[in-house]
Amino acid sequence: MRKNGSTPFKTVPVEEAVGMTLAHDMTEIIPGKSKGPAFKRGHKVTSGDLCRLMRMGKNNLYILDLDETQVHEDEAVFELASALAGPGVEFSADPKEGKLELRASYPGLYKVDVEALTQFNMFQDVMCGSIHTNTNVQRNQSLAATRAIPLVIERRHLDEATALAKAAYPILSVAAYKPLKIRLAIIGNEVYNGLIQDRFQDIVETKVRALGTDVLETCILPDDREIISGKIKEYLEKDTDLIITTGGMSVDPDDVTRESIEASGFDQVHYSSAVLPGAMFLLGYTRDTAIMGLPACGLYHKTTIFDLILPRLMAGERPGKRDLASLCHGGLCMNCTPCRFPECPFGKTA
Numbered sequence: 001m002r003k004n005g006s007t008p009f010k011t012v013p014v015e016e017a018v019g020m021t022l023a024h025d026m027t028e029i030i031p032g033k034s035k036g037p038a039f040k041r042g043h044k045v046t047s048g049d050l051c052r053l054m055r056m057g058k059n060n061l062y063i064l065d066l067d068e069t070q071v072h073e074d075e076a077v078f079e080l081a082s083a084l085a086g087p088g089v090e091f092s093a094d095p096k097e098g099k100l101e102l103r104a105s106y107p108g109l110y111k112v113d114v115e116a117l118t119q120f121n122m123f124q125d126v127m128c129g130s131i132h133t134n135t136n137v138q139r140n141q142s143l144a145a146t147r148a149i150p151l152v153i154e155r156r157h158l159d160e161a162t163a164l165a166k167a168a169y170p171i172l173s174v175a176a177y178k179p180l181k182i183r184l185a186i187i188g189n190e191v192y193n194g195l196i197q198d199r200f201q202d203i204v205e206t207k208v209r210a211l212g213t214d215v216l217e218t219c220i221l222p223d224d225r226e227i228i229s230g231k232i233k234e235y236l237e238k239d240t241d242l243i244i245t246t247g248g249m250s251v252d253p254d255d256v257t258r259e260s261i262e263a264s265g266f267d268q269v270h271y272s273s274a275v276l277p278g279a280m281f282l283l284g285y286t287r288d289t290a291i292m293g294l295p296a297c298g299l300y301h302k303t304t305i306f307d308l309i310l311p312r313l314m315a316g317e318r319p320g321k322r323d324l325a326s327l328c329h330g331g332l333c334m335n336c337t338p339c340r341f342p343e344c345p346f347g348k349t350a
Helices: 047-055 073-084 114-120 155-167 200-209 225-236 257-262 305-314 321-326
Strands: 009-013 026-030 034-039 060-064 070-072 089-091 099-104 108-112 126-130 135-137 142-148 152-154 172-176 182-187 215-221 242-246 268-271 282-285 290-294
Touching (some): 034 047, 070 073, 073 099, 073 126, 073 152, 073 155, 089 172, 108 305, 114 126, 126 155, 142 172, 182 225, 200 215, 200 305, 225 242, 225 257, 257 282, 290 305
Parallel strands (some): 242 290
Antiparallel strands (some): 026 034, 070 152, 089 099, 099 142, 108 135, 108 172, 126 142
16 A cells, blocks of 8 residues: 555656556647547546557656545546636536636626635645736636646645635636616716717717616706706606716816716715726716716727726725725726727726
8 A cells, every 4th residue: 555645646657557447638749620529538548548658759658546535536626626716707518627716697896805826725735827807708708727736636725725715715706797787978068058969879879788788868957056956856866776877077168067966965975096097087976876877988989988987887896995096906998909899908907
């Protein structure tokens, strides 16, 4: 009998391996064509396999002989994935070369406990790599992947990593979007007086609809404090989850939207964000209702602060002043052509 902690496998020359069982997946790389397992773990070697194995450069093969202190990578990765995956995160029952990919169970906002995931990756012989937190994801979208680094991991190392992940549960999760009751106010004398045609309504409705809900009501208002405040109060009385206003957020003397919102009875009002485009953004709350004041940049840029905060509100979060400030790291849109958002780091490090 082997002593605990001794070598978990023996090496067998390939020409002597006929009839023996492989200890791990064996990857074959065909340059420019494919990369994948040519032989799966548990495959019994036949004489017909020898030529292919030799062409793959395999002169020796591993045969496993584990004791109770050692865990094969395929068994270990299930424990790792199970400890990491929270609500809305799932994985298959078929590891690929010791790796499991974690995917979204439904559409929503992907959340990562970044500090806990970093601590997890500090443990010996385990890893998990993830896409950015606060990413809008679709069902079955790839979120992360995990594996044990060696073919065989020590049970104590595996237990340490999974214990941390369970204590920090959930490290990886997807927050489902809620169908909010949303009302929109388009603000500006030039639109109200018919001097220009509004384009904000279509932009807002398109982005809201993409997250699974609709705008219930829209109005166009002049740059008048009393009229704007009156309409916002009216919206508040209509069982509204989210009010969106557009325009009137800059420093021009005619721009009175911010003051009108502040006079409408909101408990919290946070003005400005560390995001470009979107610095002159307003976010506020009553007990039951949120309000977003969108600056004019939303007309000229495909992706703005609106695209960062709307999913978080629809996922049930209430970002505050610190959240708007912490968007500074990653808060500069590079205006890439073509735009790849949300498949880019814009606004996702906070």
